[in-house]
Amino acid sequence: MGSHARNWVWRGGALVLLTVSLHVVHVRAGPDSAAEDARVHGLAESFRCLVCQNQTLADSNADLAADLRERIREQVRAGATDAWIRDYMVRRYGDFVLYRPPLKPLTWALWFGPFAALAAGAWVAWRAIGRRRGLAAQPLDHDERRRVDALMAAADEGLPR
Numbered sequence: 001m002g003s004h005a006r007n008w009v010w011r012g013g014a015l016v017l018l019t020v021s022l023h024v025v026h027v028r029a030g031p032d033s034a035a036e037d038a039r040v041h042g043l044a045e046s047f048r049c050l051v052c053q054n055q056t057l058a059d060s061n062a063d064l065a066a067d068l069r070e071r072i073r074e075q076v077r078a079g080a081t082d083a084w085i086r087d088y089m090v091r092r093y094g095d096f097v098l099y100r101p102p103l104k105p106l107t108w109a110l111w112f113g114p115f116a117a118l119a120a121g122a123w124v125a126w127r128a129i130g131r132r133r134g135l136a137a138q139p140l141d142h143d144e145r146r147r148v149d150a151l152m153a154a155a156d157e158g159l160p161r
Contacts, residue, residue, distance in 0.1 A: 036073075036076055036077070039076055039082070040069065040072050040073045040076055041058055043072050043076075043082060043085055043086075044056060044057040044058035044068075044069050044072060045057075045058045045099070046086070046098065046099055046100070047068070047089055047097050047098065047099060048096065048097055048098065048099045049062055049064070049065045050064055050065075050068075050093060050096075050097065051063075051064050051065065052065070056099050057069055057072075068089075072085060075088070086098075095107065
């Protein structure tokens, strides 16, 4: 290999090394400030992951959650208020995106449904127990009493004394 070709190899290698190191520096660069990071995390905690649905954006590892966290970070850097970001997310995805949806007629079933189901179950159990208590035991007639006595005597004979 000639010196001219060797120079191109070195230059190409240096270019690749420079590109990779710039990428690593860009990826490792943290948030502008700890306050910004805390604000983004707090906002991400208030939104539901649209993929997982049972996790917040802050807790989710889904790609969409990462994209939404980055969108929140961009909006924070652009100077948007928390209220504006929440309104933006609700306009775009509906109340479902809020991890704690607001109390309004459309969400009453969500908020009060579990309590109503618990109350209905307690009422059904109370009624069933009340009916059982109201039933009086029917006395045994002569033949039934004799059969019970015979069974008890047979059981007693099998027991050691």
